[in-house]
Amino acid sequence: VDPANYFKDYYSSSVLGLLNLFELEREFMDNFIVYADVLQEKVDNLKMYIDSLDRGMHENHKEREGFVSNPLNAFGLIRRLHQEWPKWQNYTKKPLGVAQLTAMEELLSKAPEPFDMTESLKSMDRIERAYDLPASHIARGLLQNKQYDTQLSVRDCLALAQHKYESGDYIRASMWYREALRHSGEPNAEIINSVLGNPLDGVDLQFARTIVIRGLGLSDHSMSRETIHELASNFLNQSSPRDVKIFISHYLRQSDEQIGNELGTVQTPPTAHESGCRGLFPKRTNLVCRYNSTTTPFLRLAPLKMEEVNHDPYIVMYHQVLSDREMEEMKQLARPMTNGMSGSEMANLTEPLEIVARVAWLIEASPFRERLNLRIGDMTGFDVSDFKALQLANFGVGSYFKAHYDYRTERVNDLGVTELGDRTGSIIFYASEVPQGGATIFPDIQVTVTPQKGNSLFWFNTFDDSTPDPRSLHAICPVIAGSRWTITKWLHQWPQMFLKPCSPRAGERTS
Numbered sequence: 001v002d003p004a005n006y007f008k009d010y011y012s013s014s015v016l017g018l019l020n021l022f023e024l025e026r027e028f029m030d031n032f033i034v035y036a037d038v039l040q041e042k043v044d045n046l047k048m049y050i051d052s053l054d055r056g057m058h059e060n061h062k063e064r065e066g067f068v069s070n071p072l073n074a075f076g077l078i079r080r081l082h083q084e085w086p087k088w089q090n091y092t093k094k095p096l097g098v099a100q101l102t103a104m105e106e107l108l109s110k111a112p113e114p115f116d117m118t119e120s121l122k123s124m125d126r127i128e129r130a131y132d133l134p135a136s137h138i139a140r141g142l143l144q145n146k147q148y149d150t151q152l153s154v155r156d157c158l159a160l161a162q163h164k165y166e167s168g169d170y171i172r173a174s175m176w177y178r179e180a181l182r183h184s185g186e187p188n189a190e191i192i193n194s195v196l197g198n199p200l201d202g203v204d205l206q207f208a209r210t211i212v213i214r215g216l217g218l219s220d221h222s223m224s225r226e227t228i229h230e231l232a233s234n235f236l237n238q239s240s241p242r243d244v245k246i247f248i249s250h251y252l253r254q255s256d257e258q259i260g261n262e263l264g265t266v267q268t269p270p271t272a273h274e275s276g277c278r279g280l281f282p283k284r285t286n287l288v289c290r291y292n293s294t295t296t297p298f299l300r301l302a303p304l305k306m307e308e309v310n311h312d313p314y315i316v317m318y319h320q321v322l323s324d325r326e327m328e329e330m331k332q333l334a335r336p337m338t339n340g341m342s343g344s345e346m347a348n349l350t351e352p353l354e355i356v357a358r359v360a361w362l363i364e365a366s367p368f369r370e371r372l373n374l375r376i377g378d379m380t381g382f383d384v385s386d387f388k389a390l391q392l393a394n395f396g397v398g399s400y401f402k403a404h405y406d407y408r409t410e411r412v413n414d415l416g417v418t419e420l421g422d423r424t425g426s427i428i429f430y431a432s433e434v435p436q437g438g439a440t441i442f443p444d445i446q447v448t449v450t451p452q453k454g455n456s457l458f459w460f461n462t463f464d465d466s467t468p469d470p471r472s473l474h475a476i477c478p479v480i481a482g483s484r485w486t487i488t489k490w491l492h493q494w495p496q497m498f499l500k501p502c503s504p505r506a507g508e509r510t511s
């Protein structure tokens with residue numbers, strides 16, 4: 001596949017793509033403003049001419065007769081209509097801002113396609129669910145405990161409501177319809193709606209339908225989707241618009257009374273995965289920080305600050321092992337990045353992706369790569385000289401990596417590195433701050449690791465006897481805000497033969 005086709009026109013999965021879109025909108029607005037100015041100038045000119053005429057009011061017949069009886073007025077009248085007005089009429093017809101109109105059309109041909117729109121709806125949904133954020137908070141710019149000074153518009157809320165409705169999530173759909181109706185509306189809504197259409201047209205009916213479907217679904221689990229939708233349609237067909245309004249306001253009053261409930265939006269207990277992302281795992285105690293000055297001779301000179309994250313399986317965080325300069329260097333090397341799929345493959349996906357992020361492999365030697373590999377060797381004691389490539393990843397807003405194992409599975413076999421043996425250990429460098437979300441979690445052992453810029457996380461995926469340790473299951477929670485950069489390296493089994501000899505698993509030791 002031509003790398004140019006990877007993800008080429010899709011903006012939604014990375015901050016880099018969104019920056020391009022931000023530029024696109026700015027350029028569009030620049031042209032829009034010039035176009036509006038040109039129009040304004042024309043309006044000003046037309047008014048100026050009218051003002052300059054000073055023909056007088058001439059309210060009644062007698063006054064008008066007096067006016068045309070004056071030879072100067074009569075002459076002027078004839079000459080104007082013969083000579084001037086045709087020219088002004090021509091002026092009104094003159095095409096305006098043609099260059100801007102063309103530019104705007106060209107810019108819009110690069111606007112996000114439906115696929116991008118769907119992806120960003122899915123991203124919002126992922127964030128909403130993973131962190132159980134109430135629609136009322138999101139709409140007002142409150143994400144977890146952080147208040148942003150941005151709000152969603154009525155149209156934003158409705159697009160989200162419609163998406164939930166279409167994906168069969170009637171609980172969240174009703175929350176979002178509710179937010180749309182509760183919205184105070186935008187200034188100049190009347191003028192804007194005259195162009196865009198009134199966003200609230202038909203919303204009452206759609207909201208009522210959602211509430212009815214939701215109610216029916218909750219009350220009788222045996223009913224099929226078709227039956228539920230049919231019953232809802234029958235009910236609504238018998239209702240007048242007034243009935244619908246009353247029905248909705250009754251529902252709103254009722255759910256206002258449950259507003260205290262809003263924080264626990266959907267009343268199902270969180271999965272281990274969700275608990276991890278929400279930071280709900282029990283706090284660890286007996287873990288320690290220490291300096292590692294023994295792995296290699298180098299560390300006797302420059303000891304590393306290590307924080308034990310988990311004893312068994314062993315997980316450790318190294319503090320401040322990547323400099324700001326190196327992080328910048330890495331981002332330069334990371335272009336162009338792909339998600340490994342072509343746009344049309346992405347668009348035809350029916351299953352959720354395992355990973356939504358941009359990834360690049362550093363295959364070519366560079367001083368940066370050699371330096372990092374040396375450091376990894378120093379930190380972990382692993383020999384990485386047989387597999388020098390580094391993986392760079394950028395996770396944009398809403399991006400995630402679903403729970404997976406790094407040891408040999410179908411997925412890893414595909415990568416053709418199996419001759420080096422299994423991925424005994426994994427190490428990642430957090431190369432950016434992630435303001436919200438994007439934790440690395442190990443749901444089975446209840447470990448959540450918050451990315452900290454410049455730090456590095458190392459863990460074992462296999463037992464000492466090199467068999468897979470399923471407790472190494474891990475995932476990346478959806479990024480809520482920020483751009484998450486990482487460098488990943490898998491540490492393979494065979495090159496470690498003499499550095500980390502296999503030993504029997506603790507439970508199997510016979511003596």
Ligand SMILES: O=C(O)CCC(=O)C(=O)O
Pocket residue numbers: 401406428439440474475476486488
């Ligand atoms: O970036 C992370 O936190 C983990 C990355 C990971 O699991 C992987 O690349 O296999």
Ligand SMILES: [Fe+2]
Pocket residue numbers: 404405406426474
């Ligand atoms: Fe992984």
